[in-house]
Amino acid sequence: MSQALIEARDLHIEFGGVKAADGVDLSVHESDHLAIIGPNGAGKTTFLNICTGYLRPKSGTVRFDGTEITGRSPRWITRRGIARAFQIPQLFLEHTVIENMLIGAAARDRVRSLWRPLSASTARDEMMELLELMGVADVAAQVVTALPEGQRKLIDIALALALKPRVLLMDEPTSGVSSQEKFQVMDTLLRVLAHQQVTAVFVEHDMEMVERYAERVAVWDAGRIRIEGTPAEVLADAGVQRDVIGL
Amino acid sequence: MRGGRFLLLGVVALIALMPLFAPWSKTFLVLAIAKGLAVLGIVVLLRAGQVSFGHALFFAASAYVAAFAARLLGGGELLTLLVIGALGSGVLGLLVGLFVVRYRYIFFGMLNLAFSMVFYAVLEKFYHYTGGSDGLILSRPSVLGIGLERLPFEYTLFYVALATAAVLGWLVHRYLNSAPGRALAAIKTNETRLEYLGISARGTLLVAYVISAMLAGVGGTLAAVMQGLVTPEYAYWVRSGEFVFIAILGGAGHVLGAFAGALVYEGVRMYLAVLAADMWQLLLGVVLLVIVLFASEGLVGLWHRISGRFAPAGREAS
Numbered sequence: 160m161s162q163a164l165i166e167a168r169d170l171h172i173e174f175g176g177v178k179a180a181d182g183v184d185l186s187v188h189e190s191d192h193l194a195i196i197g198p199n200g201a202g203k204t205t206f207l208n209i210c211t212g213y214l215r216p217k218s219g220t221v222r223f224d225g226t227e228i229t230g231r232s233p234r235w236i237t238r239r240g241i242a243r244a245f246q247i248p249q250l251f252l253e254h255t256v257i258e259n260m261l262i263g264a265a266a267r268d269r270v271r272s273l274w275r276p277l278s279a280s281t282a283r284d285e286m287m288e289l290l291e292l293m294g295v296a297d298v299a300a301q302v303v304t305a306l307p308e309g310q311r312k313l314i315d316i317a318l319a320l321a322l323k324p325r326v327l328l329m330d331e332p333t334s335g336v337s338s339q340e341k342f343q344v345m346d347t348l349l350r351v352l353a354h355q356q357v358t359a360v361f362v363e364h365d366m367e368m369v370e371r372y373a374e375r376v377a378v379w380d381a382g383r384i385r386i387e388g389t390p391a392e393v394l395a396d397a398g399v400q401r402d403v404i405g406l
Numbered sequence: 407m408r409g410g411r412f413l414l415l416g417v418v419a420l421i422a423l424m425p426l427f428a429p430w431s432k433t434f435l436v437l438a439i440a441k442g443l444a445v446l447g448i449v450v451l452l453r454a455g456q457v458s459f460g461h462a463l464f465f466a467a468s469a470y471v472a473a474f475a476a477r478l479l480g481g482g483e484l485l486t487l488l489v490i491g492a493l494g495s496g497v498l499g500l501l502v503g504l505f506v507v508r509y510r511y512i513f514f515g516m517l518n519l520a521f522s523m524v525f526y527a528v529l530e531k532f533y534h535y536t537g538g539s540d541g542l543i544l545s546r547p548s549v550l551g552i553g554l555e556r557l558p559f560e561y562t563l564f565y566v567a568l569a570t571a572a573v574l575g576w577l578v579h580r581y582l583n584s585a586p587g588r589a590l591a592a593i594k595t596n597e598t599r600l601e602y603l604g605i606s607a608r609g610t611l612l613v614a615y616v617i618s619a620m621l622a623g624v625g626g627t628l629a630a631v632m633q634g635l636v637t638p639e640y641a642y643w644v645r646s647g648e649f650v651f652i653a654i655l656g657g658a659g660h661v662l663g664a665f666a667g668a669l670v671y672e673g674v675r676m677y678l679a680v681l682a683a684d685m686w687q688l689l690l691g692v693v694l695l696v697i698v699l700f701a702s703e704g705l706v707g708l709w710h711r712i713s714g715r716f717a718p719a720g721r722e723a724s
Contacts, residue, residue, distance in 0.1 A: 211602065237604040249599040251592040262592060265585030266603040276583040322603065 163222075164189050164326060164358055165210060165241075170219035172205060173382075179205040180216060181382035187326065192349070193360045194373035194390070196403055201379045203362040204246070207328045210360075211243045212236045224325070242324035246331045246362075248315035250303045256314055257299040260286035263321030286321060292351045293317045294344075308335040313344065320351060327352065329361040333368060341365070345372050366404055370394060378403055414662070418572065421669075425564055432560045434672055436632045439567040441652060442668035443625030446578055447618035448653040449664050453582060454611055455594030456510065460518030461622050461649050463502070463525050466641030468495040468623030469630035470529070473542040482547040484566060484631065491627030492620045499619020500612075507611040522641050529638035541637030544630050560632075567628050571665060574621060579661045581617065590614050622649075651690075655697055657704025666705045 165187035170180040179202030187193050195203045208214040210221055215230040222228065228236050237243075251259050264282035290296040293313045298306055303314065312335050319327055332348060333341040349372060352359050363369050369376055369390055376393040378385040380402065386393055393399055425432045444465050451458050471494030476482040506517045529536045536542065546554070549562050581587045589610050592600050597607045630636045639645065648671075656667020674693060678686035701708040 233601045234604050234606055237602055243602050249596055249602070251599065252595045253591065254588065254595075258588060262585060262588050262605075263603055265589070266605045276580065277585050277588045278583065318599075318603070 163187065164191075164224055165360075166222040167206070167210070168220050168222075170206075170209060170221070171217045172202075172209065172214060173217065178202075178382035180209070180219070183219070183379075183382070183384055185377055185384055185387075187358060187360055189358055190356070191358050191360070192352075192372060192374040194369045194376045195360065195362045195379050196364070196366070196369055196376060196393075197379035197385075198403060202382050203379045204330055206379065207243065207330055207360070207362060210236075210328060211241060237322065237324075240325035242319035242322045242327050244312075244316040244319045244327065244329040244332060246334060248308070248311040248335075250311060250315060250318065252304045253302065255300055255302050256290065256295065256306070257283070257286060259303060259314065259318055260290065260299075260321050263318045267322045289317050289320060289351070290314075292347065292354070293320075294347055309337060309340065309344075312336055316348060320355060320357070323355065324357060326358045326360065329359065331363060332361055333365065341368065342371070366394060418568075422565070422568055425561060429557075432564045433632060434676055435669075436560075436564050436567045437629055438668045438672040439571045439665070440625040440629035440632070441649065441672065442665035443571060443574060443628070444622040444649050445652045445656065445664040445668055446575065446661065447621035447625075448649050449659060449661065450578060450582070450590075450614050450618045450621070452653060452658045453587065453594070454590045454614060456611070457515045457650060458518040458618070458646070459515045459643070459650060460520065460522030460646050461618070462641050462643070462645035463518070463522035464495040464499060464619040464622035465626035465629070465645065465649075466522075466525060466529065466636070466638070467498050468492065468626035469544075469636040469640050470536065470542065471495070471623075472627045472630050473544045473636045476544050476547060477542075481545050481553075483551070484547045484549045484563070487547055487631065488566075488570070488624060488627050491630075492623045495623025495626065496616055496620040499616040499623075503612045503615035503619070507608045507615055519643060519646065522646055523643060526638050526641040526643075529641060536638070539638060541635055541639075544634050544636055546634065547631065563628070563632060567632075570624060570628070574624065575661050575665065578617075578621070582661070586610060586613065651694060655694060655704055657706030657708075660704070660706040663704050663706040666709075670705060 163186040167183060167185045170183040172180045183206070185206070195206060197203050205214060209216050212228065212231050212233040212235065220227055220229045223239060223241060226239070228239070251262065254262070258277060261277050261282060264286055265277065268282065287296055287299060290299055293316065295310055295313050295317065298310060303311060312332070316329065316332060333344055336344050345368060373390050375387065376390050377387045378393060378399055386396055386399060394404070421435065424435065444461060447464070448458060448461055468491035472487045472491040475487055475490045479486070502521050506514055509517055530538055546559055549559065554562060589600060589605050593607050593611060600607045626640060652667040652671045653664065655671055656663030674690060675686060678689050682689060697704060
């Protein structure tokens with residue numbers, strides 16, 4: 160197996176006595192597509208929050224490519240190559256889609272784009288190409304507030320990808336996307352991830368998606384990793400079927 | 407777009423020529439430009455959704471810095487005083503900004519007010535240094551090493567003020583449309599996302615705050631040089647409120663709105679003070695009410711609406 164890109168060791172965190180992480184060890188490897196599943200409130204999103212610096216664990220460490228990132232700010236972590244897409248899209252609502260993307264590109268290219276008007280950004284073509292790949296290029300000129308939730312979700316992911324991250328953490332990437340479109344969206348997303356050689360971690364409730372798109376699955380239950388393996392192994396587990404999938 | 411630019415050039419040309427036909431207008435125009443620059447500072451912060459109710463702090467600080475510098479330099483040089491005033495308010499903006507950019511909305515606004523009132527009190531109480539409520543006299547500086555008489559000096563000051571406003575207005579326009587400027591606007595809608603793009607929201611706001619303080623500083627220095635006297639009134643809360651008032655009047659968020667608002671405000675104030683001396687504040691309040699109720703985007707928004715109505719079909723108004 161390839162070297163671990165994200166390595167979480169003995170993570171502990173609790174909220175009001177509820178343990179969201181209780182000695183969690185979890186590794187994400189280069190080019191992985193890791194799905195984290197589990198019951199509601201089990202602590203799945205907490206893992207993303209810790210890895211991106213939004214939360215500091217009570218104890219334990221997270222390393223990214225060998226560097227400890229525990230408790231670092233989201234900004235510091237993002238600059239080192241971990242990007243995040245949110246369950247509820249986090250966009251700049253007063254800006255157009257392409258402006259959102261260009262702010263992302265400017266954040267990535269910091270010094271180069273300091274003075275140039277955003278409308279004349281050299282990254283425009285690149286961002287349009289990314290929107291094209293995500294299937295939302297036709298709404299590039301629209302203000303974000305005018306778009307339906309599903310499209311905002313895709314733009315939220317595209318904005319994270321604009322940073323050219325090494326790892327993309329996603330919280331339910333297809334929630335809000337219609338059931339007819341979700342496979343198409345994920346096909347597109349995986350194609351883009353492969354194209355940009357991005358390692359992906361996604362929290363997911365939809366087992367169909369997990370089965371089809373994850374290479375590895377970790378079941379997070381009551382603050383612990385209950386089982387980890389390939390989708391076939393994990394989804395066939397009787398305990399997982401009973402407690403997580405609800406069969 | 408092109409029509410709009412020609413119109414803008416026409417208005418600037420008209421203002422540039424105005425003192426030649428109406429010499430009395432020099433003082434009025436310099437003060438309007440000075441306030442317009444301070445309001446431009448408010449406009450920069452409004453991009454981030456933050457209102458400063460204490461920007462008179464920087465207006466006053468630069469004026470006092472210029473007055474002290476003029477004393478030290480034996481009168482000083484106009485352009486040097488403008489640079490020193492701007493730098494002084496920039497340094498103060500950095501110090502105050504490091505504290506206030508940690509807060510948002512009403513807390514941001516009130517902290518700015520608090521700082522300006524502390525400064526006002528310092529200016530009033532430290533009589534031996536600041537002259538107390540009498541203030542400091544700022545003698546007429548030289549211009550490029552030439553000592554000018556009052557009249558030519560006022561003309562020169564007016565054209566320096568106009569050129570400064572044009573250059574700074576253009577620079578602020580560029581800044582607001584650049585990536586850092588757009589990131590500043592993004593603070594208003596999604597600060598969290600900004601951090602997750604690797605951009606420091608506080609850092610972005612701090613840069614804007616220092617720029618804003620320097621703009622107010624240039625305005626304060628111009629006003630001080632024009633009036634030849636600096637008093638604590640420069641830092642009083644009413645002055646800060648005046649800047650916010652003008653920003654709304656002109657059109658919050660517009661570079662041109664800052665100057666349009668300042669010109670209209672100073673003009674209305676000047677005429678009302680003569681025609682209705684006892685109730686000019688009341689009438690100004692009514693003007694603001696009308697603007698807020700019927701033209702919430704201020705004078706610039708009103709202009710866009712009117713020019714849009716008369717624009718040829720199929721073309722958008724610039």
